[in-house]
Amino acid sequence: MTHPKTLITLAIALGSLLVAPAYAQTAAAPSANPAAAPAGLYQALGEKPGITRLMDDFVNRLAQDPRIGGHFKEVKPSALKESLTDQICQLSGGPCQYEGADMKSAHADMDINKGHFNALVEVLQTAMDAQGIPFAQQNRLLALLAPMHRDVITVR
Secondary structure, three states: OOOHHHHHHHHHHHHHHHOOHHHHHOOOOOOOOHHHOOOOHHHHOOHHHHHHHHHHHHHHHHHHOOOOHHHHOOOOHHHHHHHHHHHHHHHOOOOOOOOOOOHHHHHOOOOOOHHHHHHHHHHHHHHHHHOOOOHHHHHHHHHHHHHHHHHHOOOO
16 A cells, blocks of 8 residues: 555656646746636635644744754744745635745755755645645645745755
8 A cells, every 4th residue: 555645745746747847947936826726725724824823833843854954044933934824825826925035046055955855845744734734635735836846956
């Protein structure tokens, strides 16, 4: 039997192949295409209050993760939480406006490899599990985030 986390990893890989390359390569914020949001995802994530709780949990876990916590030691947690909340809110079809940097610019000097990216995804999955987000909704969100790996991973 296939482990559910393996299915999520597979969904991320497949999602990155299925999303139009032009969308993934734009210099604009990754959420610039509101039509890409799956219907009902924003509501399934608990709207802004649910997304805020998820990002609070996620950022706290990131800072404590021995694999990737070092990447966040110079980051103000409250600012990261707010930025991620707006980004996920907008990506999922909510009314928020993400005004942060595009993913390529934001991660250009961070020396992020595939292992770091995968660790971050695992931490996000753990946070979503802890927040009671159903598996299907987790996959819908991860499919939206998957194409960002092209711009986030800076060490090949």
